[in-house]
Amino acid sequence: MLHNSSLKNPKNIRLGAIALSLMAILLPACTNETTTREQALENVTTQQVSEETSNYVGQTVTIRGDINDVVGDASFLMDDEQLLGGEEILIVNASGEGITLPRGEGSQVQVTGEVRNFVIADLEREYGLDFDPNLYAEYEQQPAVIAQSIALSPDPGEITENPENYYYKRIAVQGEIEEIRQTGVFTIDEEELFGGEDLLVITNNPDPRVNEDESVTVVGTLRPFVKAEFDRDYDLTWDLDFQQEIEAEYQNKPVFVADEIYPSAL
Structure with a gap:
């Protein structure tokens, strides 16, 4: 969260x-x-x-x-x-x-x-x-x-392939929830494409009703994960082990900070 x-x-x-x-x-x-x-x-x-x-x-x-x-x-x-x-x-x-x-x-x-x-x-x-x-x-x-x-509104794969096109812009992304890492932190991918890199989503409005394999639309801002900047800009309530896990996997990689999430129309 x-x-x-x-x-x-x-x-x-x-x-x-x-x-x-x-x-x-x-x-x-x-x-x-x-x-x-x-x-x-x-x-x-x-x-x-x-x-x-x-x-x-x-x-x-x-x-x-x-x-x-x-x-x-x-x-x-x-x-x-x-x-x-x-x-x-x-x-x-x-x-x-x-x-x-x-x-x-x-x-x-x-x-x-x-x-x-x-x-x-x-x-x-x-x-x-x-x-x-x-x-x-x-x-x-x-x-x-x-x-x-x-x-x-790019696809998750477009974002992870060319994140520089989208950094610090407000965008809407549609995809399928691949894995819930913890409440308010999950990955999404494109439902019809395989082998692409998943996009990590962090939301400031955690919703425990969100389920894996659910098609959703998330709206927010993409930014590279730099731990010092996220510590400065957000009040992360993750425990130390989870912080270290995310930092090891996503340091300087694109992370989507969402303030809206709702079911996809498709």
Whole structure:
């Protein structure tokens, strides 16, 4: 335990080193158990939103998937990375900050926002956005998510392979709990990949109901494990043997410090 002190229509878009001129903010920290339960209910797929829009209009949802295509200056198309032929949905960024995508062939993100039927006039008036009707006409009256928060959402294997792309950034990670080392400390891996290195997760909101082999999403910050820095920034209540064990295994390796954990939508 620790406490903190302190897009169908692809256009061969190269998402590697570009910085989207989309407006986004990082997901807010949340350690309240009630809020975590509420977020679990909101955690849905793009297919659910696309096919069951009436069930979600007006609700705030959290979805995770691939950026397929950028549309204009303030939106992109997103689908579920694990659902072949899944429905795309338009994500409209309405928050105000930029997000830089890491190098790679694709980018996954986690988005939290309100489900709306896309109406250009309404959104321009409410959010001060300017939509090119030539680009957005096909999306009129179609389901969209008006995003108030966006976080990069790489797979555990991407993080352990190229941690420098993600250090000190707020990200959302989806995976399967591989091993619980002790309450609030566990490893996750990718459910469909074998042989990859597991990612160690430390959470400041330990939940004894978390089980091995459970698919979860964790939200937080990645940082290299430097014991002196963790001692400085967190109140680690581990016993000496466990501290030495973690230090021996993970010194200078990526460790994910989570402040949210909830069941995966997939």
